[in-house]
Amino acid sequence: MKLVTLIFSLSTIIISCHGLALDLDHGLSFSIFPLRLKSGLGGHYIPETSCSSWRLGVEAHNIIDWKTVPQECEDYVGNYLLGKQYREDSKAVTEEAYKYAKSLNLVGDGKDIWVFDIDETSLSNLPYYADHGFGVEKYNATAFNEWVDLGTAPALPESLKLYKRLLRLGFNIVFLTGRPDSQKDITLHNLKSVGFTTFQTLIVKDSTEYNGKTAVTYKSSERKKLEKNGYRIVGNIGDQWSDILGTNTGNRTFKLPDPMYYIS
Numbered sequence: 381m382k383l384v385t386l387i388f389s390l391s392t393i394i395i396s397c398h399g400l401a402l403d404l405d406h407g408l409s410f411s412i413f414p415l416r417l418k419s420g421l422g423g424h425y426i427p428e429t430s431c432s433s434w435r436l437g438v439e440a441h442n443i444i445d446w447k448t449v450p451q452e453c454e455d456y457v458g459n460y461l462l463g464k465q466y467r468e469d470s471k472a473v474t475e476e477a478y479k480y481a482k483s484l485n486l487v488g489d490g491k492d493i494w495v496f497d498i499d500e501t502s503l504s505n506l507p508y509y510a511d512h513g514f515g516v517e518k519y520n521a522t523a524f525n526e527w528v529d530l531g532t533a534p535a536l537p538e539s540l541k542l543y544k545r546l547l548r549l550g551f552n553i554v555f556l557t558g559r560p561d562s563q564k565d566i567t568l569h570n571l572k573s574v575g576f577t578t579f580q581t582l583i584v585k586d587s588t589e590y591n592g593k594t595a596v597t598y599k600s601s602e603r604k605k606l607e608k609n610g611y612r613i614v615g616n617i618g619d620q621w622s623d624i625l626g627t628n629t630g631n632r633t634f635k636l637p638d639p640m641y642y643i644s
């Protein structure tokens with residue numbers, strides 16, 4: 381009863397503030413305040429709302445095949461990545477993954493594996509993207525490869541923590557990346573230098589076998605090979621939907637945030 385009165389008074393205040401003639405007879409003004417119908421003057425948005433909706437659309441895979449971050453969202457995406465939200469969102473994912481991993485009773489034959497993607501999953505390219513408009517600039521393969529070849533990408537801290545915990549639980553780790561075979565050595569070096577020291581294997585994209593193939597096709601095919609070799613993919617984590625779609629995806633998949641680029 382009190383709540384209804386409160387909502388009613390809020391509506392009254394809003395009506396008097398905006399001078400709107402809301403139709404109280406339809407009861408719409410009694411709905412929960414943030415969900416009330418936007419009508420004319422009442423429908424003003426804070427400037428960043430649409431970028432936040434864009435990001436949600438991207439993470440939920442409603443927005444697909446996008447080439448660059450919308451120009452007007454550069455600040456929004458930059459603040460998200462450099463602020464605490466990116467870290468917290470990542471942690472929410474990896475904690476859930478750990479909870480799941482811990483609940484299992486592994487056979488202990490070394491065949492239980494967890495697949496990790498590399499870019500924006502294990503290693504962060506944020507130093508590069510911070511210099512290139514956080515995904516607003518069109519992808520430049522030359523510049524990006526120069527950055528990768530430095531081998532100085534930092535670890536994503538929540539992923540590194542998950543990785544260490546999984547090792548302790550007895551999982552074997554497989555890195556499965558879209559990086560080409562020409563970058564295998566520098567990637568091995570980079571992974572080891574930031575703490576990813578123990579793993580079953582690093583699978584890179586064979587440029588002949590998978591020439592022109594999508595990440596979904598390539599990764600599905602490599603996961604299938606793993607399972608043919610007797611491995612059980614118990615968990616799979618990546619920042620792209622193409623890491624977790626397709627076949628042989630593993631018993632559970634985990635999607636890390638990435639509002640910078642889209643790979644199909």
Ligand SMILES: *[C@@H]1O[C@H](CO)[C@@H](O)[C@H](O)[C@H]1NC(C)=O
Nearest residue numbers: 518519520521522523524526
């Ligand atoms: C891409 O990056 C390279 C290397 O940094 C640079 O020389 C080139 O101008 C860039 N291309 C475009 C289209 O920006």
Ligand SMILES: *[C@@H]1O[C@H](CO)[C@@H](O)[C@H](O)[C@H]1NC(C)=O
Nearest residue numbers: 484485612613614630631632
């Ligand atoms: C994973 O999925 C397979 C196939 O459905 C099932 O046999 C297996 O028990 C599952 N493993 C775990 C750890 O849930």
Ligand SMILES: [Mg+2]
Nearest residue numbers: 497499500619
């Ligand atoms: Mg990735």
